[in-house]
Structures are given as C-alpha cells and as structure tokens.
Amino acid sequence: MSVTVLYFAGLREAAGLGEEQLDRPESLPALYATLRERHGFTHGQNQLRVACNGVFCDWQRVPADGDVIAFIPPVSGG
Secondary structure (H helix, E strand, C coil), rough: CEEEEEEEEHHHHHHHCCCCEEEECHHHHHHHHHHHHHHHCCHHHHHCCCCCCCEEEEECCCCCCEEEEEEECCCCCC
C-alpha cells in the first residue's frame, strides 16, 4: 500500500525530485514530518497547503492507498 507525493517550488528544489512513491502513512502530518526530516524542508506544516488527488484537503484527511498527495508551499510572483 503506497501513495505518490508530488513536490512543487521550493520543496521540489530541496528534495531534488518532483515526486516519489512511499508507503501509505497513518496521517498527512506524520508524512510531512518524515519528509521534512528526510529532505530538510524548512517550511512548517502551517505554511503549506495539501492536496489529495488534485483537490485541496484538510490536514486531518486520512491517506488512502493510491492517493496522490501534493504539498504546496507559498509562492511569490512578479
């Protein structure tokens, strides 16, 4: 049972990849904490939006097998 995690903007740069497949986590906060430690992400959870299967969702959503999860940091434009 696994999920696919997509990275964007600064998270993509920090991770050095655009996506990866991981074992299904017990929660989205637990998943982000693991990824933050693994990749050295500097954004706190409260600075990110999270989406599951292309739709923004609450951090309390329980990940299901096969979900595509995206962590989206704040972006700036000009």
